[in-house]
Amino acid sequence: TQLLEQSPQFLSIQEGENLTVYCNSSSVFSSLQWYRQEPGEGPVLLVTVVTGGEVKKLKRLTFQFGDARKDSSLHITAAQPGDTGLYLCAGAPYCLFAGANSKLTFGKGITLSVRP
């Protein structure tokens, strides 16, 4: 069974602070996706990382995929109240072949609160 552990589970910070959160597993994934979810809504895709060691930037958000493709981090620079939400990481199975589905394994998420 593939498990993804996210840490910390809860984070409350002041506007303008920087933060880094983590997504770890003992399993290898073909790709890792980060989503943000608002209460009562579905997850919205932020980024997909595919290559070990890959770094992707989305404005003030920086995502990194571990070299071994087992873990990922999300760094937010100068957090804003609009960044508040549940951040989910999800891994796709390592062995993808034609016809296989990539059902996602999700972590429990990180609840981020950014205070004005």
Place this chain on the structure above:
Amino acid sequence: DTGVSQDPRHKITKRGQNVTFRCDPISEHNRLYWYRQTLGQGPEFLTYFQNEAQLEKSRLLSDRFSAERPKGSFSTLEIQRTEQGDSAMYLCASSPGLADNQETQYFGPGTRLLVL
């Protein structure tokens, strides 16, 4: 709006009743997934369709659950004889399939079910 849509957004029912949810994927997406998310947890995979064929079902999907995608477009998820433990957010996601050995899933807003 050309995203994934789900209907209804909220459903309250009494224990023992049957409920049916609908998902309309992004046009021309041949893959469709159902997930279930309970409070404080990330989404968990339920079932997967490629076109009209249901190719995988999770062990979470008991005999009371049935899903269809009759014409390879919209999908329905039915729960018979609902139980209080079925209370959750039911999420649908669609994707265009594998590209460069990766697949991006786009989620709908979810249907929140409360069983009294």
